[in-house]
Amino acid sequence: MKIKEIIVVEGRSDTVAIKRAVDADTIETNGSAIGEAVLKRIELAYERRGVIILTDPDYPGTRIRRIVSERVPGSKHAFIPKEKARKNNRTLGVEHASDEAIRQALEEVRSIGKVNYQSAISISDLIKAGLLSGAGAKKKREALGERLAIGYANGKQLKKRLDAFEITVEEFTQALKDIEVMEESRT
Template sequence: MIKEIIVVEGKDDTTAIKRAVEADTIETGGSAINRAILDRIRLAQERRGVIVFTDPDHAGERIRKIISGKVSGCKHAFLPQELAEKRGDIGVENATPDAIRSALANVKTEYEGAVSLLTWEDLIAAGLVVHPDAAARRLEVGKKLGIGYCNGKQFYKRCAAFQISREEFEAAVEQLDRPDQ
């Protein structure tokens, strides 16, 4: 049984989670999160902790951002889009139990007010911003780091929030630049 309560978007996500692991969930009911849901998430965080596990799409990222802004110290599980896609639909409910277990095994804890261990120049040098292939490179490095895909500014913020070390970052970039290893 997973100690933390997993925050998902809907009933189908809860079903997928329960096929993969034994856990309790809170469903946001989509991107229109109301105060009552946020209060439940806040209480769950105080009592047991929460893992935010939303769809790897724009709406899921919006929900994740709302929750993080209102409830501090959340853990986050990220699922790559290709592991959450079925017939053009992207969502946690489409992931295999193995993919869900893998995402939950690699949760990241968000540290409020954390100072980045990286610089903006590190992202530039790695080709993750201000580069013709920056978006594709961020996607791959985000997968390797387990922090999901986002734009350059959010990527930098996530590296700080999840305290991604220089060593982790450099190893992920090196894997990207040397795919044969």
């Protein structure tokens, strides 16, 4: 699988994992203290070939994603779910994901839409769906983020993430149905 865009990753181990899974070029941020020189390289990459941000599914990875997105609006986003990026149930990162998980994340790339997009999905809908509070809300948000390929978002950020990726009511409703079916099949 050849990727045209340059993939923004956190470090050298992530680059090794990406190159093991696909034919692609990367830019490493070298952690969450992204320097000006790296941001300028990412801007140039975006202008020339486009960029896909693929960071670890943790707080530092989310911070890097936000910094790059703010600097380079129009960047594409790929997400690897936490359970597919774990090693020995302890360490978490792109470098621990299987080749298949990396390829799947890159096949499900999303672009952030218009800044002022307001979806028809309301906070009330999120509450009714059990995504903001109560037993199992976090697990349900994780499953929703994976199903919609938008990554995990906490309760405060979920509405923003749904709006940013312009998730439709139909996509949201179908994802919730799929999650319910998966939960029922486990019991």
